[in-house]
Amino acid sequence: MNDTATPLLDVRDLCVRYETSGASSWRRHLTTVLRDVTFRIGAGETYGLVGESGSGKSTTGRAILRLADIGGGAITFDGQDVATMGRRTPLAYRRDVQAVYQDPGASLNPRHHVGRAVTDALRRHGLGSAAERRARAEEVFVQVGLTADHLTRYPSEMSGGQLQRVAIARALVLNPRLIVCDEAVSALDLSTQSQIINLLMDVQEQTGVSYLFITHDLGVVRHVSHRVGVLRAGELVEQGETKALFEAPLHEYTRSLIAASPASHPQGRDERRAARQARRRAGVGAA
Amino acid sequence: MTTSTIGPNAADTSSTRQAAGLRQLWRRLRSQPVTLVSTLVLLGIVAVAVLAPLLAPYAPEATDFDHPLSGPTADHPLGSDELGRDVLSQLIYAARTALLVAGGSVLVAMLIGVPLGLVLGYKGGWYDRIGSRGMDIADALPGLMIGFVVIAILGRGMLVLILAIGIIFSMNFARMVRAVTLTERKKLYVDSAHVTGLPTRDILFRQILPNMVGPLAVQGAVFLGNAIKVEAALSFLGLGLPESQPSWGGMLRVAAEHQADRPWMALPPGLAILITVLVLNLLGDGLNDALSGRRPVRKRARSAAPVPPPAPAAVADDARAAVLTVDDLVVVADRPDGSTARLLDRVSLQVRRGEVLGLLGESGSGKSMLAKSILGMLPPNVYAEEGSIRLDGQQLRGLPEREFAKLRGRKLGVVFQNPQGNLSPVHTIGQQLCEALRANNELSRKQARARAAELLELVGVDDASRRLGQYPHQFSGGMAQRVAIAIALAGEPEVLILDEATSALDVTTQSQVLDLVLDLRERFDMAIINITHDLGVAAETCDTVAVLYHGELLEVSEVNALFDDPSHPYTEALLAAHPTAETELDRLPTIADKLTVDGDWIRK
Numbered sequence: 074m075n076d077t078a079t080p081l082l083d084v085r086d087l088c089v090r091y092e093t094s095g096a097s098s099w100r101r102h103l104t105t106v107l108r109d110v111t112f113r114i115g116a117g118e119t120y121g122l123v124g125e126s127g128s129g130k131s132t133t134g135r136a137i138l139r140l141a142d143i144g145g146g147a148i149t150f151d152g153q154d155v156a157t158m159g160r161r162t163p164l165a166y167r168r169d170v171q172a173v174y175q176d177p178g179a180s181l182n183p184r185h186h187v188g189r190a191v192t193d194a195l196r197r198h199g200l201g202s203a204a205e206r207r208a209r210a211e212e213v214f215v216q217v218g219l220t221a222d223h224l225t226r227y228p229s230e231m232s233g234g235q236l237q238r239v240a241i242a243r244a245l246v247l248n249p250r251l252i253v254c255d256e257a258v259s260a261l262d263l264s265t266q267s268q269i270i271n272l273l274m275d276v277q278e279q280t281g282v283s284y285l286f287i288t289h290d291l292g293v294v295r296h297v298s299h300r301v302g303v304l305r306a307g308e309l310v311e312q313g314e315t316k317a318l319f320e321a322p323l324h325e326y327t328r329s330l331i332a333a334s335p336a337s338h339p340q341g342r343d344e345r346r347a348a349r350q351a352r353r354r355a356g357v358g359a360a
Numbered sequence: 361m362t363t364s365t366i367g368p369n370a371a372d373t374s375s376t377r378q379a380a381g382l383r384q385l386w387r388r389l390r391s392q393p394v395t396l397v398s399t400l401v402l403l404g405i406v407a408v409a410v411l412a413p414l415l416a417p418y419a420p421e422a423t424d425f426d427h428p429l430s431g432p433t434a435d436h437p438l439g440s441d442e443l444g445r446d447v448l449s450q451l452i453y454a455a456r457t458a459l460l461v462a463g464g465s466v467l468v469a470m471l472i473g474v475p476l477g478l479v480l481g482y483k484g485g486w487y488d489r490i491g492s493r494g495m496d497i498a499d500a501l502p503g504l505m506i507g508f509v510v511i512a513i514l515g516r517g518m519l520v521l522i523l524a525i526g527i528i529f530s531m532n533f534a535r536m537v538r539a540v541t542l543t544e545r546k547k548l549y550v551d552s553a554h555v556t557g558l559p560t561r562d563i564l565f566r567q568i569l570p571n572m573v574g575p576l577a578v579q580g581a582v583f584l585g586n587a588i589k590v591e592a593a594l595s596f597l598g599l600g601l602p603e604s605q606p607s608w609g610g611m612l613r614v615a616a617e618h619q620a621d622r623p624w625m626a627l628p629p630g631l632a633i634l635i636t637v638l639v640l641n642l643l644g645d646g647l648n649d650a651l652s653g654r655r656p657v658r659k660r661a662r663s664a665a666p667v668p669p670p671a672p673a674a675v676a677d678d679a680r681a682a683v684l685t686v687d688d689l690v691v692v693a694d695r696p697d698g699s700t701a702r703l704l705d706r707v708s709l710q711v712r713r714g715e716v717l718g719l720l721g722e723s724g725s726g727k728s729m730l731a732k733s734i735l736g737m738l739p740p741n742v743y744a745e746e747g748s749i750r751l752d753g754q755q756l757r758g759l760p761e762r763e764f765a766k767l768r769g770r771k772l773g774v775v776f777q778n779p780q781g782n783l784s785p786v787h788t789i790g791q792q793l794c795e796a797l798r799a800n801n802e803l804s805r806k807q808a809r810a811r812a813a814e815l816l817e818l819v820g821v822d823d824a825s826r827r828l829g830q831y832p833h834q835f836s837g838g839m840a841q842r843v844a845i846a847i848a849l850a851g852e853p854e855v856l857i858l859d860e861a862t863s864a865l866d867v868t869t870q871s872q873v874l875d876l877v878l879d880l881r882e883r884f885d886m887a888i889i890n891i892t893h894d895l896g897v898a899a900e901t902c903d904t905v906a907v908l909y910h911g912e913l914l915e916v917s918e919v920n921a922l923f924d925d926p927s928h929p930y931t932e933a934l935l936a937a938h939p940t941a942e943t944e945l946d947r948l949p950t951i952a953d954k955l956t957v958d959g960d961w962i963r964k
């Protein structure tokens with residue numbers, strides 16, 4: 074499932090720099106937010122990317138989506154160099170690579186019916202007549218557990234879980250091969266979160282889509298990912314099979330991240346707390 | 361009373377304005393009498409302008425050389441000018457001119473300003489740098505001068521005047537649109553549109569533009585008024601419209617020539633300008649308020665159930681150990697249609713000294729409303745209707761705000777979710793800490809400062825005395841939350857309420873803050889109420905956990921018992937839905953699995 078001869082997505086030595094000066098300054102200040110990040114995602118695979126805020130995990134996703142400029146290294150999607158595509162992103166790439174974001178409300182235009190998110194995408198890619206687009210939108214809404222009635226709702230009229238289903242529908246309707254899920258379930262209540270996670274996994278089973286699953290939640294990433302990478306301050310400190318990485322983390326940072334994550338049962342919490350405090354006194358893994 | 365429970369914010373979370381909110385907008389506008397009156401007056405002016413030929417007794421240019429400069433007479437209710445033209449008729453026809461010029465020039469200003477602002481705000485970089493400087497220069501030029509130049513080149517006339525005023529105002533529109541675009545373009549729906557592959561043109565005009573209809577409408581209303589003023593000024597100077605075209609400014613010019621002998625002549629056009637501009641400005645304000653959802657809060661007299669007398673001390677053996685006791689608390693919210701919704705339904709719980717009580721629930725469970733009831737910080741139109749809240753035997757329900765203010769800080773401390781939002785951005789940490797300290801203790805400035813440094817050190821802020829002089833933005837999220845805890849502790853409260861206090865923090869920071877809270881609990885021997893949606897946080901920190909769901913308290917259990925053997929199916933479902941190692945790559949059970957089709961819980 075992973076690391077086949079040609080992976081779907083091959084990220085090699087990726088660097089991203091941001092311009093940090095405002096409009097009132099003439100000089101350009103560059104800050105490096107990603108440094109030599111290398112990983113691959115195979116077809117039908119879920120690659121989890123964990124890290125704390127500022128670690129560059131969202132930037133990695135944005136670079137793959139061509140929303141952030143690539144400052145160095147290469148991103149290859151299905152053998153195609155993403156960095157040299159030029160200023161305009163080919164529509165074929167847009168069709169193949171989609172995204173689902175954390176805040177489902179914010180990722181939908183508050184002034185449009187949610188159905189338009191789906192039909193606009195189809196129209197832009199020249200798929201079908203108006204009637205066919207509407208039919209396809211209905212189909213994909215049903216696929217994500219909504220009904221045709223939901224097509225004409227406004228975002229403010231729907232719950233967070235429903236909005237995230239719309240966002241997934243928008244991503245799915247173009248039959249992508251990779252979906253970047255940037256904290257896609259982090260803002261949801263636990264009960265809704267589990268439904269959306271199930272939906273994402275069902276979709277993967279049906280369509281063989283790959284996921285880049287970006288999250289700060291170790292529990293979620295452990296549940297959904299085949300392989301996991303740990304980012305810290307723009308560098309990938311460790312990556313590997315999910316089970317192996319969580320059971321025998323090699324890097325000290327991964328260990329401290331796991332130690333800091335709240336456990337799912339109170340048992341042994343005093344020992345855990347003592348261990349954390351000892352770790353802090355020793356001055357390792359402190360953020 | 362309807363008793364259906366809704367989420368505490370279900371009604372007003374839709375801060376996003378969109379078309380579904382048009383009805384709401386209208387409702388808000390209706391509740392503003394000033395706006396309503398302004399609208400009616402404006403409609404009246406428009407009607408007069410449209411129906412001018414029917415309403416005016418004379419044609420505007422019709423002269424009556426027999427009665428020049430007459431005062432108000434039966435023939436000329438508002439008098440006549442030096443050529444014997446009827447002032448009333450001129451006034452009516454001039455309304456046409458004013459509205460045409462105002463409407464036209466705002467349209468021109470929008471046609472130039474909106475696309476310019478959209479492009480500058482969206483493109484950023486060099487476009488924006490050069491464009492913004494250009495706007496600065498254009499703004500620095502006196503508007504009237506631009507008007508003079510345009511008129512000097514193109515000559516006088518209605519269209520030229522519209523163009524001139526439009527150009528003067530276009531920069532204001534460009535500036536506003538640029539500012540809104542700058543914030544909108546960072547929003548995720550714009551990213552999403554990119555990922556869909558929409559071209560820039562569509563993103564600008566079909567995605568971003570609809571989201572600034574509100575501010576544009578407000579700006580438009582205000583500038584309609586300004587345009588009328590500029591038109592009047594230019595016509596007054598004899599630069600605006602040809603003499604033959606009736607205009608308020610032109611009437612003023614004629615009046616000015618006869619200021620000494622016919623002082624009343626300035627009144628009709630002057631008042632017309634004043635009223636028209638005033639109603640447009642008021643309308644703009646009203647629109648702005650309605651769009652931003654500000655509305656005068658109407659206090660409703662409520663007949664709350666009488667506060668029960670404090671339980672006799674002898675009976676309340678249990679209550680003596682408890683610092684805070686909540687009994688049968690009912691909190692309701694007024695709905696816009698006059699009914700009420702129950703946000704908390706007969707909730708009873710207590711917390712003892714040295715105990716950490718977790719309030720666990722998802723959004724809409726009412727957990728934050730419970731905290732706000734205890735703190736006396738319920739939003740307007742939400743009331744604690746029945747039951748009691750006792751802190752050290754003192755009844756808190758129904759306590760006036762003045763009394764609550766004394767308790768907060770001294771007996772009740774609170775830390776909210778957003779670390780930066782907990783702190784005032786314009787005061788140093790030291791000022792805020794000292795203020796909290798001096799409000800609750802008799803301390804001199806110097807003593808307060810020393811104690812503040814001590815507290816900061818206690819919550820784990822290194823180099824405390826130097827950092828006292830810093831502002832909140834100089835602190836990271838975790839550090840800001842530590843400061844918020846220090847402020848909450850300043851009055852040595854008996855109950856510390858953490859309202860999702862660590863939810864916005866990274867896991868390593870979260871674990872540090874939570875460990876700190878546990879240390880402090882031991883040190884201060886206070887009761888802690890930890891409100892969270894996170895099962896892990898509850899497992900790691902709480903002694904007792906209360907589970908809330910849609911305003912109902914489903915169970916209160918000792919923490920180990922809760923995780924080992926939850927007594928309510930909802931808790932069980934919540935535990936099962938928590939993605940952890942044990943459920944790797946399996947389907948997660950969901951809450952729906954625990955409900956029958958009728959919405960009843962399936963008990964094991």
